[in-house]
Amino acid sequence: MSAGPTALLDALKDRYALERELGRGGMATVYLARDLRYDRLVALKVLHGELAQSLGPERFQREIMFAARLQHPHILTVLDSGDAAGQLWFTMPFVEGESLRERLRRERQLPADDAVQIGHAAALALEYAHQHGVIHRDIKPENILLTRDGSTLVADFGIARALGSAEAQLTETGVVVGTPAYMSPEQAGGDPHLDARTDIYSLGCVLYEMLAGEPPFTGATIQALLVRRLTETPRSIRDVRQTVSPALEQAVFKALARAPADRFATAAQMAQAIQPSAISGVTAPVSPAAGSGAATAVVTPPRARRRVPVAAVTLGLGFLIGIGALFAWRHNQPDVTAGGIRRVAVLPQGIAGGFASLGLRFSARPKAADANVNVETLPAGPRQEQLP
DSSP, X not given: OOOSOHHHHHHHTTTXXXXXXXXXXXXXXXXXXXXXXXXXXXXXXXXXXXXXXXXXXXHHHHHHHHHTTOOOTTBOOOOEEEEETTEEEEEEXXXXXXXXXXXXXXXXXXXXXXXXXXXXXXXXXXXXXXXXXXXXSOOSGGGEEEETTSOEEEOOTTTXXXXXXXXXXXXXXXXXXXXXXXXXXXXXXXXXXXXXHHHHHHHHHHHHHHHHSSOSOOOSSHHHHHHHHHHOOOOOHHHHOTTBOHHHHHHHHHHTOSSGGGSOSSHHHHHHHTSTTTOOSBOOOOOOXXXXXXXXXOOOOOOOXXXXXXXXXXXXXXXXXXXXXXXXXXXXXXXXXXXXXEEEEEOOHHHHHHHXXXXXXXXXXXXXXXXXXXXXXXXXXXXXXXXX
């Protein structure tokens, strides 16, 4: 089915066959078209008249040629561009899948792991573009495409650089560049010196919406929305979803800082902060209520074994050897001397004291007043002496 302006159809009939309209936004209308030269489907984007007039065909062609050099796994590149019947257009690969907006309409909130994966890929794409002097200015769910094989692509870089080069003229003519719900405060205020941090803010809005189910700020009118952005703080994501980790929420709110200096300095920093290895995805679930019938296994980490000091082991061995020698000697000696005096062997003080430190107690030294006891101390060390 053919669709689109008649003049444009006639001008492009030798190159493209327009099949149907895919959608329209504040800056352009997108058609599904067939590239007749290569027999492939493409997305053909036609800029709205007022935007085309502000850019002009020469500037548009020059800047979009520069943007077409962006080659990155997460960037939907530009294939072709031109000026036909007074309208500026360019083509991109047609992606089999859906936009992030379509998925959000269906699910409203995305699993934290999916949101992190999409946000991380988009941040890598932005970092690559920023390094090549291109600021997107219109990051939103409609411009993030999800392919059937699970890849994430950022679209509309084709006119980003052209918009930047004509920003002053666009402001004078009243053409709004960007989408109010995702604009940074400085972009909404018409700051002519935007930098990469405006894209970081917009991506923070997208990541917030994927997790919370709505943008960080909403309003009945654009004016009300912008006032809230400049005067209020977004609601905590964890108030809506307790399973979102504190680290992930902290990264999102850093991207949403009102002052550019308080955000991530680069998209690479944001990508590092939200990469799957840095974000736990979800926090530990709340324990089930009593009587719910759910069993919870509690795993207790193994307790570390107490290490016995080497000195204690040495003393223990010495004690055993000493006791063995004592009993061997005692076995070969009479219990009582000729004078009726008993002999008692006492371990050296160093060994006995050492075993006291291990919790082993010994009989006290016999009192000297006992005339029938002859107290002799075994010598320290391995050497054994025969008692007289």
